[in-house]
Amino acid sequence: METKRPTFLPKSWDLPESIRKRLGDAAGRQRLMDEEGHLLLILHQAPEPEDQEIRKPALFWNQPGGEWKSYPEGGGLAALDAHIETYHKNIHSQDEAVELANTPRQYFDVMKHVTPLLRATRNMQAVMQQAREARPEERRLINFRDRAVELERAIELVAEDAKAGMEFSLAENTEEQSRFAHDAAIEARKLNRLAAFFFPLATLVAIFGMSPPAEVIRMPGFWAVIGVGILAGLIIRGLPMGRK
Template sequence: MENVIYIPKTWDLPESIRRRLGNSVGRQRLIDEDGHLLLLLHQVPRAEDDEVRTAVVFWLNPAGEWKSSPVTGGFTGLEAHLTAYRTAIHKLDDEVESAKTPRQFFEVMRHMHPLQRATRSMLDALQALREALPDDMRIINMRDQAADLERGIELVAADAKAGMDFTMAESANQQALSAEVANQEARRLNRLAAFFFPLATLVAVFGMNPPEEIYEKPGFWAVLGAGILLGLIVYTLVAVRELKNR
């Protein structure tokens, strides 16, 4: 069988393990065959990866030697792998703290979800490794660190969701307040228009004559007073209707 691209050609893995490997890494898991332990993990995922995961593999051969790829250092590489996840989670936590708008919270959540799934799956794989090597304290420590990472990303997820909900609720409240202010201004304009409409109509009619002739007419002040009275009546009717509609 051909070597899988994410498995170094120099690794002398048994055929029973190679038969269980596909062209892509697949889910994070532990393969335990013929005294060989092959731990298949994912590099820190990014939202831009379009669900394509890059493999990080760790091999413990029957001689007790750890090897790793593409990271180096064997078991030390596993510690560095967990550190990379920890760094990514802390970065998202800082972004949640500084986020102010729904868009900023959305960007955090977009990067958070693949990291959250990968962290949970990595913990499952390390738990399987811990069960395969129950007496290795280093593995227990690695498993516990992975559990801490899972709790950390869960807290980040909860904070991001709470922040998103709060900013959206606050934005909706501000929009409601702005709409109420606009409605109040519109009601004031309606009342002013109702008050001046009869008077404006009369002014338009009298405006067809020269002002000096209008003032000399005996009924000018009576018409003006009638216009103001009609304006008050229309204003009152509009105000009462607005109160009933609330």
């Protein structure tokens, strides 16, 4: 019984049964299949965060006669060259984004792009190495393999820079917030001492305020109490503030 053709394969591709029976309904992970002289490379198009982990396949088929075909872009190895170049452009774009990032949010946005791109690049490099070993006579695969290795190194550096930048930015923000909290504590202490300075007077106003001012002033000991309150406030105000 002939195996059902997966929907992601072009209808015009006459792959051997030994390969078709190894394929599921979806393209799955990046990998290589080498059966009966047919070499099938299943790669992923450069991922984006909005893909929601749904990877779009890029297929490259080497027939026993040496001819290459590709899908969804035609052109065979020329399409493979363009495929790898797309990864190069995306990595370069993320490298520039890291250079421009200043805040943790900006670094996080970069890492949302870099993380899936790093994983896809590593897997692509592994497949290209296997393809090079499966077809040692196809020298063009050497260049593709070498370019994939360079891309893997480049995206790893971008990922490390983004991670280091985020950690530094977070540490810097934490230090700044600590400094603001310290300054706020100093200001709160000043306000508390001002309140302590005026508290005796405020208390006196509350006590004597129920009587007419003329009667309050004539009360025994009124000015002595005012003097003691002011003196107490000055003493509290003059206490050491502590080091900033």
